[in-house]
Amino acid sequence: MKASRSSATTTREKLLDHALTLFSDRGYAAVGIREIIHAAGVTQPTLYHHFKDKRSLFEELIRQHYEVSQEQLEQVVAANNGCESRLQVMVQSSFDFCLADPRIPRLMFQTYYGPRIPEIDGILDSLTDRRFQLVKRIMVEGIHEKCMRPRDPDFLALTFCCLMDQPLNIFSRRSRPGRFLTPALATEIVDQFLQGAST
Amino acid sequence: MKASRSSATTTREKLLDHALTLFSDRGYAAVGIREIIHAAGVTQPTLYHHFKDKRSLFEELIRQHYEVSQEQLEQVVAANNGCESRLQVMVQSSFDFCLADPRIPRLMFQTYYGPRIPEIDGILDSLTDRRFQLVKRIMVEGIHEKCMRPRDPDFLALTFCCLMDQPLNIFSRRSRPGRFLTPALATEIVDQFLQGAST
């Protein structure tokens, strides 16, 4: 590959990487492009050479990481059978994904559960819906296999996503998320979802 | 009460009210003070007469609504006995609180689960911790009364808060949250928490 092309890619990826660091910490509105280009060690026209504007940079960041995480989830779900083990690997895979780079769940969940961002209105819902439908399919399957009580799959998918996302969001902000996002917690979450808290 | 004092109170409350509307929609960083004073129909020095700066206005808004919602929760919990009914009224009371003014849970949850706001770093944790401890006490009691399996009360409180907060956060953003935050959903959430999803 040509040097100029590879150098361009590096610059572009460097911008995306530092944008990820900053946006995942303080969000789209609070981070200025000067902060990003300063962290990346470039100047403004360089950023505007690689991205149309601030909004495009942010949207690409979001789309890219939603894409990767979604593919990983679909992969581990497809590689397992039975609703319980599928839910289990889904949580565990999400935990691993977070520990590999906590900035990514921070960006995704804080952007989704945080204040509205008019610049990207509408694109978040379609991205998160793909994962919701995946969870919902597992629920429908679980009910059909009679390992789950027959209830509204939308409700089940919602509660499961709550139990999975919230710990990811909360603990990915702490220092050393690995202290909290343990395999034991992943198992406990699935157990809590399936068995409940009562005796 | 003097006319000037009452007029001052109205202006101050008008500012807080429009700030609530705007901050709960797009967050602290994305909303400028000009937008607030324009909505309230006053000028900048008026805002700075009633509040030290943008940060103080926001902090007062946050503290005020956390205070009110916390008191309401403690009240309904104290008025009921048994862990199941306490959990039930807690969810239902939170739903009612949201339906009375969806801007308030939007502000609270989006501020808490959204990107970090350096200006108010540290004050959110102490405010949310009070509610978490309340939930935790119900869990400890429930375990002691043998209506819940003996598990880590922190984990139980975490999962219950997940199941309660996430629907509140998600549905308070939709139009007419009352379509979703029904008494039936409140009951389903408590049932899901206690009984789980499996057969």
Add this chain to the structure above:
DNA sequence: CGCTGAATATACCGATCGTTATATTGCCCT
């Protein structure tokens, strides 16, 4: 009446915002 002090307005401050016109560098192809 004239004084005081809270409340509000006009007009502006310097700083930062997202963005760009212009110029320069340096590799690739001919």
Add this chain to the structure above:
DNA sequence: AGGGCAATATAACGATCGGTATATTCAGCG
């Protein structure tokens, strides 16, 4: 060698940001 083009930098644009110096209004009070 030199044209062409992607990549980067210097320097600045107008707009908006949070915040304020100053002036005016108005109510309460001696």
